Amino acid sequence: MTYSYTREEMVDAREAPVNTSGPLAWARRNLFATPSDALLTILAFIFLIWAIPPIYGFIAPDAIGGNAVAPGGTVEECRLESAGACWAYISARMSFFIYGFYPPEEYWRPNVVFALGALLLLPLLAPSVPFKRTNAVLFFVVFPIISFYLLNGGVLGMPAVPTEQWGGLMVTLIISLVGIFCSIPLGILLALGRQSSLPIIKTLCIMFIELWRAVPLITVLFMASIMLPLFMPQGVTVDKLLRALVGVTLFSSAYLAEVVRGGLQALPRGQYEAAQSLGLSYWKSMGFIILPQALKHVIPGIVNSFIALFKDTSLVSIVGIFDLLNTVQAASSDIDWSSPTQAITGYLFAGFVFWIFCFAMSRYSVFMERRLDTGHKR
Amino acid sequence: MAAQDHLSAPPRTAFYNDPVIRGIIYQVLVALAVIAFFAWIILNTAQNLAAQNKSTGFDFLFQTSGFGISFTLIPFDRSSYYWEAFLVGLLNTLLVAAIGIFFATILGFVLGVARLSSNWLIARIATVYVEVIRNIPLLLQLFFWYFAVLKAMPAVRQSYELPLNTFINQRGIIVPRPLPDSEMNLVVVALLLSIVAAIGVVRWALTARAKTGHYPQPVIWGTLFANLLVTLGFGYFAASLLADIVPALSSIPAFPLIGAVLLAVVSLTRFARFGRAVIGFILTWAIAAFLLEGMFAFLPPIIIALGALLASGAVAWIMLAGDARPATEGKFPLSLPLLILIGVPGLVYWLSGASLAFELPVLERFNFSGGIQLVPELVALVFGLTIYTAAFIAENVRSGIQAVSKGQTEAAASLGLREADRLRLVVIPQAMRVIIPPLTSQYLNLTKNSSLGAAIGYPELVNVFMGTTLNQTGKAIEVIAITMAVYLTLSLLTSTFMNWYNGRVALVER
Numbered sequence: 001m002t003y004s005y006t007r008e009e010m011v012d013a014r015e016a017p018v019n020t021s022g023p024l025a026w027a028r029r030n031l032f033a034t035p036s037d038a039l040l041t042i043l044a045f046i047f048l049i050w051a052i053p054p055i056y057g058f059i060a061p062d063a064i065g066g067n068a069v070a071p072g073g074t075v076e077e078c079r080l081e082s083a084g085a086c087w088a089y090i091s092a093r094m095s096f097f098i099y100g101f102y103p104p105e106e107y108w109r110p111n112v113v114f115a116l117g118a119l120l121l122l123p124l125l126a127p128s129v130p131f132k133r134t135n136a137v138l139f140f141v142v143f144p145i146i147s148f149y150l151l152n153g154g155v156l157g158m159p160a161v162p163t164e165q166w167g168g169l170m171v172t173l174i175i176s177l178v179g180i181f182c183s184i185p186l187g188i189l190l191a192l193g194r195q196s197s198l199p200i201i202k203t204l205c206i207m208f209i210e211l212w213r214a215v216p217l218i219t220v221l222f223m224a225s226i227m228l229p230l231f232m233p234q235g236v237t238v239d240k241l242l243r244a245l246v247g248v249t250l251f252s253s254a255y256l257a258e259v260v261r262g263g264l265q266a267l268p269r270g271q272y273e274a275a276q277s278l279g280l281s282y283w284k285s286m287g288f289i290i291l292p293q294a295l296k297h298v299i300p301g302i303v304n305s306f307i308a309l310f311k312d313t314s315l316v317s318i319v320g321i322f323d324l325l326n327t328v329q330a331a332s333s334d335i336d337w338s339s340p341t342q343a344i345t346g347y348l349f350a351g352f353v354f355w356i357f358c359f360a361m362s363r364y365s366v367f368m369e370r371r372l373d374t375g376h377k378r
Numbered sequence: 379m380a381a382q383d384h385l386s387a388p389p390r391t392a393f394y395n396d397p398v399i400r401g402i403i404y405q406v407l408v409a410l411a412v413i414a415f416f417a418w419i420i421l422n423t424a425q426n427l428a429a430q431n432k433s434t435g436f437d438f439l440f441q442t443s444g445f446g447i448s449f450t451l452i453p454f455d456r457s458s459y460y461w462e463a464f465l466v467g468l469l470n471t472l473l474v475a476a477i478g479i480f481f482a483t484i485l486g487f488v489l490g491v492a493r494l495s496s497n498w499l500i501a502r503i504a505t506v507y508v509e510v511i512r513n514i515p516l517l518l519q520l521f522f523w524y525f526a527v528l529k530a531m532p533a534v535r536q537s538y539e540l541p542l543n544t545f546i547n548q549r550g551i552i553v554p555r556p557l558p559d560s561e562m563n564l565v566v567v568a569l570l571l572s573i574v575a576a577i578g579v580v581r582w583a584l585t586a587r588a589k590t591g592h593y594p595q596p597v598i599w600g601t602l603f604a605n606l607l608v609t610l611g612f613g614y615f616a617a618s619l620l621a622d623i624v625p626a627l628s629s630i631p632a633f634p635l636i637g638a639v640l641l642a643v644v645s646l647t648r649f650a651r652f653g654r655a656v657i658g659f660i661l662t663w664a665i666a667a668f669l670l671e672g673m674f675a676f677l678p679p680i681i682i683a684l685g686a687l688l689a690s691g692a693v694a695w696i697m698l699a700g701d702a703r704p705a706t707e708g709k710f711p712l713s714l715p716l717l718i719l720i721g722v723p724g725l726v727y728w729l730s731g732a733s734l735a736f737e738l739p740v741l742e743r744f745n746f747s748g749g750i751q752l753v754p755e756l757v758a759l760v761f762g763l764t765i766y767t768a769a770f771i772a773e774n775v776r777s778g779i780q781a782v783s784k785g786q787t788e789a790a791a792s793l794g795l796r797e798a799d800r801l802r803l804v805v806i807p808q809a810m811r812v813i814i815p816p817l818t819s820q821y822l823n824l825t826k827n828s829s830l831g832a833a834i835g836y837p838e839l840v841n842v843f844m845g846t847t848l849n850q851t852g853k854a855i856e857v858i859a860i861t862m863a864v865y866l867t868l869s870l871l872t873s874t875f876m877n878w879y880n881g882r883v884a885l886v887e888r
Contacts, residue, residue: 030496030497030498031497031498031499033496033497034699035692035695035696035699036696037496037497038692038695039689039692039693039696040495040497040499040500041497041499041500042688042689042692043689044497044499044500044503045499046670046673046685046689047503048499048503050673050674197401198401198404198405199405200405200408200409201404201405201408204408204409204412210869211862211866213869214862214865214866214868214869214870215826215861215862215865215866215869216826216827216829216830216840216865218829218830218832218840219829219840219844219858219861219862219865222840222844222858223858223862226848226854226858227854227855227858229426230422230423230426230427230854230855231419231422231423232422232426233422233425234422234425234426234429307513311513311514311515311516312515314515314517314518315515315517315830317517317833318517318832318833325515325517325518325521329521329525332525340530343525343526343530344522344526344530347518347521347522347525347526350518351514351518351519351522354513354514354515354518355510355513355514358512358513358514359509359513362513
């Protein structure tokens with residue numbers, strides 16, 4: 001039986017839909033969506049095949065198809081016309097890049113400090129590791145004291161090593177860690193002072209913050225290294241490294257204060273009022289209610305200022321401190337390893353070290369931001 | 379009763395628990411501590427200076443400096459005063475900051491938009507650039523450009539020759555020096571006038587269109603004329619290139635002229651797009667083949683030809699798929715103001731017989747004579763500052779564009795605006811409100827970072843004043859105070875501008 005409303009012949013088969021999965025479809029969507037996209041893709045592709053092989057050839061050692069001289073090579077290989085980066089030079093001078101002029105027989109002391117720092121820092125950073133409070137006290141209070149006596153020596157029969165002999169990555173890490181340790185409390189206090197209702201305190205904090213934020217770090221370092229000795233009573237000498245530390249700390253605390261202020265201002269007024277109505281004193285309401293929320297808001301900003309601080313430590317080389325960059329710079333005029341690619345290899349190495357630290361910090365901040373996100377975001 | 383008494387009685391607290399009195403006490407204590415601290419510092423400094431037999435005061439500014447500066451914008455020699463040295467340093471700082479800001483803005487905006495591109499490859503390249511450059515200290519990058527790149531350039535006799543008679547060697551970049559004659563002034567005046575005229579025409583056309591829905595008749599005719607001229611010019615160029623590549627065509631007499639006229643006539647009909655695509659194809663082919671030959675000299679010619687074909691095919695495809703509407707409807711016809719901008723000064727240049735000669739750098743026995751020599755310190759500083767700051771500007775631009783809510787884009791789409799118009803008319807104006815404040819502080823950062831030029835020997839403020847002048851005079855406090863005051867002033871000016879701008883563009887909320 002047939003009905004008038006039923007078809008009797010099959011509908012013609014439709015064309016197969018355009019494939020929306022698989023590499024070809026992906027390329028169509030992401031690389032060749034429009035004619036201009038196609039042109040850009042072609043241009044970018046041409047640029048990449050022009051740029052990448054020479055860079056790879058320069059960096060990669062000959063074992064994996066490049067021209068670079070692997071660690072263990074000789075300076076003669078580096079001096080060849082066709083030679084790429086001279087990694088042999090880096091590995092030969094590695095201890096200078098890490099410890100500076102620290103006496104080689106005492107290398108175990110910085111090594112212990114590095115190991116101790118890593119041992120205390122890793123469980124502190126990893127979430128869900130117990131004993132956070134003990135760990136934090138150890139890291140922020142005990143560790144700096146032990147490190148100072150270990151590195152400086154002069155106690156327990158360890159020969160004294162004056163700070164003039166410290167150098168390399170060690171000094172870079174010391175300056176940035178001390179800068180971070182000291183600028184957090186200072187920055188928080190300054191931010192609270194700037195938000196305060198007491199006019200004198202507020203004015204002082206604003207003046208302090210705006211002055212340091214307005215001038216370049218290099219002038220602050222010059223000031224610290226030239227004027228700090230003038231400010232001290234006669235006969236008191238300030239260690240060169242300490243001067244740089246003071247400069248870096250003042251500078252970065254001003255930046256941190258502005259970041260924290262952003263967090264304080266982002267909190268709704270109700271939080272302040274709720275804390276007051278519970279009868280909490282100023283410091284209690286700040287410590288228990290306001291700061292935990294405000295600091296959480298500005299974790300990315302805080303980490304960004306740490307990254308900036310870490311990069312800025314390279315400026316202490318201008319006032320004559322042998323940080324990582326300065327050791328690399330000094331070693332690049334080393335006659336024993338002089339070759340056409342000596343300087344550029346040193347900069348590549350230093351750049352890579354700085355990059356690893358900064359990139360790790362920024363990734364960690366992204367991770368923490370996600371972890372602490374309690375879903376208040378729109 | 380007793381309870382009521384208890385409620386109405388003033389709270390009995392010790393006076394030091396009263397918040398007002400407590401605040402006053404705290405502030406007095408802090409103020410006293412700060413005053414005592416400064417008094418202690420000043421006392422110590424006075425004693426130290428007295429012990430070192432040093433005087434204070436700003437009279438040193440009017441003593442002769444006795445040192446030379448390698449790169450100055452104003453005349454300066456050993457007999458100049460210290461305040462002139464200060465001025466030289468300040469001008470050099472402002473020069474490098476201005477150049478750096480110009481290039482960093484362009485590069486930063488391109489990268490910021492590229493990071494959001496729907497093209498996967500472009501977005502990845504921009505991301506890698508930003509993540510690499512942001513995380514490496516600027517000083518290291520400056521050292522890299524200065525010591526590893528510019529100082530590693532060949533000696534003067536083996537200089538690399540770049541296009542346009544520009545040379546690059548250990549001593550920097552040497553470019554031709556323009557030598558305008560007196561008639562050139564007329565051309566410059568004509569250029570300024572035509573800029574005003576072009577802006578006037580654009581505004582008039584847009585206002586008339588907003589009122590009536592059409593561009594005024596003169597603008598339409600002018601645009602058609604401008605299109606004709608532009609097509610004629612480009613067509614002639616393309617046809618002569620074609621005649622170069624294909625020898626058979628060059629036997630036809632006046633082939634370029636015939637081709638150009640043909641293309642121009644086609645551009646008046648509804649096949650205008652095909653004419654443009656042909657021109658675009660030929661021009662891209664020539665450029666791409668030239669570039670690819672330079673970049674991949676080791677590849678066989680057939681592959682280079684294929685690559686050029688790919689690129690020029692894509693360009694022709696874009697032009698064919700482009701706006702089908704006549705140039706006088708839809709988006710604004712750009713060719714008319716362009717014709718005014720280029721045509722009028724060009725006409726004056728031709729009529730007045732002005733000539734713009736260039737003093738070309740010539741390699742002599744030991745160095746180049748003629749031309750302008752850009753010292754490697756300046757070049758390295760501009761390179762470093764531009765590349766570093768552009769990464770940060772790119773992030774500001776990206777977050778600014780992302781801050782415009784998706785609803786705005788969707789609303790613009792539902793009004794029927796095309797992708798480019800959505801960006802230009804709806805997204806970018808709103809994104810600028812978010813971008814400008816961080817952008818200004820990046821400009822300030824760039825200016826402050828230019829002080830790192832001191833590390834590679836560029837004679838800017840910190841180098842000339844806090845370095846040489848301070849070392850020679852020993853007036854540490856005065857010199858450092860002046861230098862900091864300069865940066866403080868720049869910073870305050872910037873924040874004043876920012877406040878003014880924020881007040882102007884702030885959203886008017888309900």
